[in-house]
Amino acid sequence: MAGDEPVSIWLRPERQERSGPGRRPGFSREQITRTAVQIADTGGVDAATMRRIAYELGTGAMSLYRYVPRRDDLYDLMIDLAMSEIELPAGPSGDWRSDLTLLAGQIRAAGLRHPWLVALLTSRPNLGPHLLRVHEFGLSALDGLGLDIDDMTGLVGILGDYVHSAIRREISWLEEAGRSGLDPERWKRDYIGPYVRQVVESGAFPLFSRTMLDSRTAHLTPGERFGHGLDRVLDAIAALITSSRSSRSQEG
Amino acid sequence: MAGDEPVSIWLRPERQERSGPGRRPGFSREQITRTAVQIADTGGVDAATMRRIAYELGTGAMSLYRYVPRRDDLYDLMIDLAMSEIELPAGPSGDWRSDLTLLAGQIRAAGLRHPWLVALLTSRPNLGPHLLRVHEFGLSALDGLGLDIDDMTGLVGILGDYVHSAIRREISWLEEAGRSGLDPERWKRDYIGPYVRQVVESGAFPLFSRTMLDSRTAHLTPGERFGHGLDRVLDAIAALITSSRSSRSQEG
DNA sequence: TTCATTTGCGTACATGGTACCTGAAAGGCT
DNA sequence: AGCCTTTCAGGTACCATGTACGCAAATGAA
Structure with missing residues (x-):
């Protein structure tokens, strides 16, 4: 269910705000990515493991997979978050x-x-x-x-x-x-x-x-x-x- | 005994040919490196695990550590072996x-x-x-x-x-x-x-x-x-x- | 209430590096 | 020859990691 189809993360939108049944998401891609970036900034990218990120968010590692298909995709998200800080005219x-x-x-x-x-x-x-x-x-x-x-x-x-x-x-x-x-x-x-x-x-x-x-x-x-x-x-x-x-x- | 001192691999010569007592080495750094390169060429660098290299050589993973202090050092050796193929006037x-x-x-x-x-x-x-x-x-x-x-x-x-x-x-x-x-x-x-x-x-x-x-x-x-x-x-x-x-x- | 749907996440497994330890060679000495 | 010292071979074990699977809890619709 996680990374079955190798589809670009940029074409896999986060679960939308919809008003159907089901539990509400407790986290978000951006929140997870931000946490990963923070850990990698201080401890190196190897320190940003799924378990560690989850721990920092007060949850279990597997919860992250509801938001990010694969670890590699999280890398892409981290890159994009860092690039988003670049201010240009x-x-x-x-x-x-x-x-x-x-x-x-x-x-x-x-x-x-x-x-x-x-x-x-x-x-x-x-x-x-x-x-x-x-x-x-x-x-x-x-x-x-x-x-x-x-x-x-x-x-x-x-x-x-x-x-x-x-x-x-x-x-x-x-x-x-x-x-x-x-x-x-x-x-x-x-x-x-x-x-x-x-x-x-x-x-x-x-x-x-x-x-x-x-x-x-x-x-x-x-x-x-x-x-x-x-x-x-x-x-x-x-x-x-x-x-x-x-x-x-x-x-x- | 393996990677205790972080000393450049290029300053850690392989055990020399000496004529004292002790069992003779059965492998060599170059042989191990060559095997690692071969595996990485066909299966990607991630396929060149210590176990896989050892298996290819018909031995156990831990034997390799008699010749190479750390896996990272093996990377350096692989790089150097590949660069050695470059022919220049x-x-x-x-x-x-x-x-x-x-x-x-x-x-x-x-x-x-x-x-x-x-x-x-x-x-x-x-x-x-x-x-x-x-x-x-x-x-x-x-x-x-x-x-x-x-x-x-x-x-x-x-x-x-x-x-x-x-x-x-x-x-x-x-x-x-x-x-x-x-x-x-x-x-x-x-x-x-x-x-x-x-x-x-x-x-x-x-x-x-x-x-x-x-x-x-x-x-x-x-x-x-x-x-x-x-x-x-x-x-x-x-x-x-x-x-x-x-x-x-x-x-x- | 009942049910379909979606999230939270514990458990479990495969795979990785490598520390530790025991035993097997191999030459030197008496 | 027999023993000692040194070195290599490699099994076992430990820990970290990504992630598949399954089930319970939450949530809105009927």
Whole structure:
């Protein structure tokens, strides 16, 4: 009765308010999702088990299955709830660069608030309404610049790839450190340090070693590093906009 | 005795060949890793359980822990084994663009041969020797072009972000479909189709809808699509190389 | 009231990682 | 040879997890 048909969660509306017979629901999808998000925020996504969520709601694990078909669907709902927090203007400002900077910053903020978000987002296909909304804003920022829809989708994709990967890089060390129970600084020194030192001293990877030794970005805050990389990507997008436009004007 | 100290697997060498007393090992890390890879290739990474791997080797699950401290470490070993299959020339050719194209193609091939590879690779920090080797080749392709090490690392990063994300996009639909037991085409039609159709018909996301309806890349093979996106990224890298170079020559 | 319907949720099972422990090899020493 | 020390093999067991099943309680309609 639970997950018999593999139908997208977005096409499985919650039981509606109807006025027939039967017991009234005591919970809701949103309430369950919100609880799951809260647990995952503080204890990691693995802590948000069905039992734990139910316990937090003061009920039994199996009650949740009246609202959510499968655990995986709950993941989709969590993603969508987190994406719903992203605040964007109603339409693009006309300055695509600042629009995309804003967009990237909002996604990063959501990714840091919910350290599990990007990992889930990139580990499964997701087309939740709020992801679509965010994606649409990215496309709209590039609309009207003379690009065709495939170019626009491609550029938003490159931006998304960077943003997701950068956030993951920013988070994954913290996560991994947390799993060992140590604080990140100490973990980096004791766990990663010795290995990297050995790699550098082996001399086998000279350019990688230069990254480790000569980097001038090591002292930057994570946020500054994110911004640097983002600027690089936006420069690339700018270059592609002009080249794509000129090649199209040659064609037409 | 198993995973007491959280020390990188790369610093925990396998029990050496020594000539003291004691029973001889019947297996090896590599043998176990190879078996795990084989299972994951055909049945997905979730099928490669400790019990299943042990069964395939004709032994008990607990025997594996003589060779691998934790399951997570086995993931790292699997990643490294898959990366070891990537064949690269000894050094860069002097044509950075063809070098990076070769590199991307090799990674894509490995990612398709081992559908679990990219998911694991991007879900946890990994610094295995073969990943370092591949990374080093990417850096070497950009060496000597007048970029500093941070720029080089940044550009290889952008390339990697695209390659990983593109491979994941290419695979994740297949994976998701496989989980339902349906063939991908049917799954896409029955599972995704109705939802996308509803989204398009709602009119709420006009640009996303144009991607779905007007896309001129829909008929391309996955490989061609990958190549298109890659070219775009390489164009962007080319643009950044010239801009980075010119800004540096202004400074000095 | 009686009944159909829907929710709440305890119980139970399959599957996973892995700690612990006992016994079996395998070489060195006397 | 016989014994000792070291190492490997792997059974048993424990705990956590997703979730199928079934029944009791609630609720409105007839």
